[in-house]
Structure formats: C-alpha cells, structure tokens
Amino acid sequence: MLEAKLMDDEARLAALGRLEILETPPEELFENVVNLVRTVLAVPIATVSLVDRNRQWLKAQRGLNVNETSRSVSFCTHTIQQREPLIVEDAHLDERFATNPLVLGGPRIRSYAGVPLRTPDGYNVGSLCAMDTKPRRFSPADIAILSNFANVVSDELELRMIARSDYLTGALTRRGFEEELQREFDRHARYHRPASVVFLDIDHFKSINDTHGHPAGDQVLRQLADVARATLRPNDVLGRLGGEEFGVLLPETGAQDGFVAAERLRCALQKHTFAIGGLQTLKVTASLGVSSVAGHMSAGNWLAEADQELYRAKAEGRNCTRMTDLRMAS
C-alpha cells in the first residue's frame, strides 16, 4: 500500500496541495534546518525541496540563487520515488545525472544526499537535501543526521495538517475548509477555472444520537468521511463544517459534473451499511446542496448558496441533491 503511494503522483500532488505550503514566504524552522544541515554536514548547499507537478520549489535554501527549478532536472524527483535516502557520491559517474544541467553548469552539483519528506498519510512531497560541488562520500552518521533533520521537517508539516483537521473524521476543520474554498475561489477569479462546492447534512442525525448514543453517532461521522474519501477524487477536499454537516470542494468541476459527483456520494452513502459497535448496523442517508462558482459571488456567498440548496433538499423530502444552476433534482 505504501509503495503504491510512491507511484501515485496525482494523489501525492493532492497531498502537497493540502499542505498549502507552495509559494509561502520563508519561515524560521525551515530556514534553521537548512542552516544547520549546511553547518553540521559541512556542505555548501542545503535545501528543503517540494516537488510540484512540473517543478521543484524550494521552501528554504542555502547556497543557491534560485527558488525553483524544472522538475525534470531535479535530483529530488528521484528521491521522492523511494522511501530510503538517495545518495549520489559523484554525479559525473551516475548515468541519471551525468548530463544534468545542474551538474554540468551552475550550481555544479557533484554529490547529493536527499531524504524524502513524508506526510502523515504516506506521500513523499519533497526532500531535505545536502549537496556539494565536489565528489563526496556521505557517511552513515551524515545520513543519520540528515534523516533526523528530515523527520523534524516532516513533524512540522504534520503539525500544520493536524491544526487544520477534524480529530474525529480526519476531514478539514471548518476553518481549514473555508481557507481552501477561498483559495479555489481566488483561482476561479484569476484564471476562470470551474469549481463546485457541496454542502452535505446527515438526515435525522439527532435521532441516531438519541436512539443509539453519541459513540454511535461518532461512528457514523467517521464512516461517512471514509465513504466520502473513497468516492471522491484525490484532489477533492472534504471538510467537517459543523456537527453532522460536511462540505466537499470539487476543483475543476463545473455545475453538471458537480451535481453528478454529489449524487455519486449520496448513492454511496445510501448503499453503505454503517457499523455502530457490536453487531449493530444502521442505514443512513444524507441531503446535499450543490453550487458552482460564478463571478458575481464571494467565497462566502458560494458556500451559502450550497447551504440554501441543502435546505431545499431537506424541505423537499431529504435523501436527495439540489442545485441552483441546473435546477436538477434526483
């Protein structure tokens, strides 16, 4: 399973996106780490590199005068394809790198050690790298130090994810979800990219809690999030907006496809049998409202419109999906 994650670049990119770290300003911890790596390992170049779709972006760097390179020439794109550190003692003698422009020209990298930076969900989003301009043998002690620094960087990335995640379901918190929504809205405003948002509410959730107790309610919430993650695409975003309310952000998804995705999710929930402890099971349904982004609205209005459609789905019988634009109804 873990090794499958090494091959799934789309899911890896989605994990990188969830960190919301690309294009952010310099930050103390990452700056400290590259300074320390350079000092302790006595190398002229150290970087915290994040591997995006077509580039490597440097969150922190010492010894280089760029903050990104194309992915095709980066050493780190090789590092993230493995769990173990990548060590290149002499790039001139390694057929993968001997003709690399970063080796033949500036910064004239000759030796390299990189340790993957792994997210809590198992994706290698980048690497912590130490590089030299001369051939070098990295000792086991050097690699141990670099690996331990990489663990500290990964801890930092995890800390940020936890702060934005709902403890019970693993979905984003409302705050984290609204940040993602705003980011997607800004992307729409700038590039006119389509996107849809779904507001979901579990039908009769109060009676589940009243009849079976709050632990059973928690089981339902957890399993709903699992079903949603299994149904949605890797780059869709799930957030828990309140008690039994969830939001789903669907990037690159117009109105019609947004409605289809919401219906797929509703049907998956309807089919799922929720285990609530012991041999007890429940059937649960949900009502959904969908809104596709449009130029006349704000990010807040966008979500509010989906909420209004959810209200309509509830008023019109529950276990259904409603959407403003298409006036579609399941």
Added chain:
Amino acid sequence: MQNSSLRAVYGPIPSRHVDLPSIPAELQDSVQRHQRHLAALVSSLRAAGLTEEVIDASVRQLLDSYHAELTSAMRALLQDTASA
C-alpha cells in the same frame, strides 16, 4: 543522553511517557513523536562528534521555531472547538 535544551522543554530524554496535560489530545501523538525525533537528532549529532554547545544551539533553534508553530496550532484548535 541528556540535553539541556530538550530537558527544559520536554524533561529527561528519552522518555516513553510524557505528561502533556496542556497539549490537546489531537496534538499529543505528534508532539511526542517530535520529542523522539529530536532525541534521535541529538544522538546522531553527538555520534558525529559535535560539541554539546553546538548541539544545544542547534536544538534550541529547532525547539523555538517548533514551539511557535505548536502555539499557533493549539490556538487554531481551540478556536475550532469554541466555534463548533
């Protein structure tokens, strides 16, 4: 395997059980994992022959910036709890 910077924040190192009553449950595993990673880092720096002064300074820098992030994360979690 003691380090003054780590002791100041986390207590003796390594420690399998750290009492962190003020850390929200959501963060406790992460904080304990960070503690273990720092302890491993100290060991590897020491094994590489670095002086205690260099190790202390290095770890202190990492701890200071981690603490700033941890405080920010705790504040965010408390806000989410309050608004739920």
